[in-house]
Amino acid sequence: MDKIKIENLEVFARHGVFPEENKLGQKFLVSAVLYTDTRRAGKTDALSASTDYGEVCRFIDMFMREHTFSLIERAAECLAEELLIHIPGLEKVRLEVKKPWAPIGLPLETVSVEILRQWHRAYIALGSNMGDRKAYLDQAVKALDSLPLFPAKGGENNGEEGDRSSCTGAVEQVSKYYETAPYGMTEQEDFLNACLSLRTLLTPEELLEELHRIEQEAGRERIIHWGPRTLDLDLIFYDDLILESDELCIPHVEMHKRRFVLEPLCEIAPYRRHPVYGKTVQEMLEECT
Structure with missing residues (x-):
């Protein structure tokens, strides 16, 4: 199956176990591999025949901002389901949600959850x-x-x-x-x-x-x-x-x-x-x- 890749989309959201995270918010990075059929778009050069990655990015940004979850596992799960339900032609999605500033009291670059979900x-x-x-x-x-x-x-x-x-x-x-x-x-x-x-x-x-x-x-x-x-x-x-x-x-x-x-x-x-x-x-x- 064909793939469209989105890497490290920056979103500001309020997900986390601690109340401060839910109140103040922080940066998250979301990457997605969209499994879809690009043949018709490739033959016609028409945006209407493709899975619009701009629309997908706006959908991800809106979903992450409008919801609050304690765990990034939950955020990834719900986001994957909503993408599969609402994005036409999307058969499968691989999602990675990265949390750059995870408050664990130790230096790290990011913590992330990666899942694969499909119809x-x-x-x-x-x-x-x-x-x-x-x-x-x-x-x-x-x-x-x-x-x-x-x-x-x-x-x-x-x-x-x-x-x-x-x-x-x-x-x-x-x-x-x-x-x-x-x-x-x-x-x-x-x-x-x-x-x-x-x-x-x-x-x-x-x-x-x-x-x-x-x-x-x-x-x-x-x-x-x-x-x-x-x-x-x-x-x-x-x-x-x-x-x-x-x-x-x-x-x-x-x-x-x-x-x-x-x-x-x-x-x-x-x-x-x-x-x-x-x-x-x-x-x-x-x-x-």
Whole structure:
């Protein structure tokens, strides 16, 4: 991916642990690598086709001046998220926030925090076999399209809950709803299943927490394994990530065996390739019995 680099933009801001820093302020240096597609701008020579680095610099300066954080880690995190949300065409950003006069009582040149943040694409499987199944799936799609900027446990440095009005979720595609027979425990009502693709800034673990929150808001109770449920949300793919932990396995460990996942997923991403098996969704569907 192409890059536009901004090095050591000087801004005056009021970030720091000590009250004097918040009151008097000090100089900060911000560097950014903007990952974007410069091809169209390079072919047309039109500013409107480019990521305007002047606009980005003004955005950084305004954000750093208008907010106050105790930690430069927090300043960098929030600035990266706001840039990704508000700057058109920006897919990924590497940010470094330098603090030249860090008050530690020892001589140093700068202290800095450098982070890399980007948009991710996740694929979610949805299912319901209790009550108004379609309504549960519709509500889940709406909830996923308005995921919060910060995880449920997040908050500003005053301890309040994160800003849930700023969203990092954007549902891109939704399959049609499929009527399917129950899997595992077969003595229950038929399911309504679907899949969707989601563009998000959340990490896999944060996204999993949000999926559980949405399930709980729909009255989901985890009592019987493979039993009836108002809403079931499974994280199938997250970019090309391969992850195995106690809480989460990506890609979903059973997806290649489940026609009720593969069929709607094939509708929206037939050529998406499984990062472990190397097969496309369409190939896995053709082989699923």
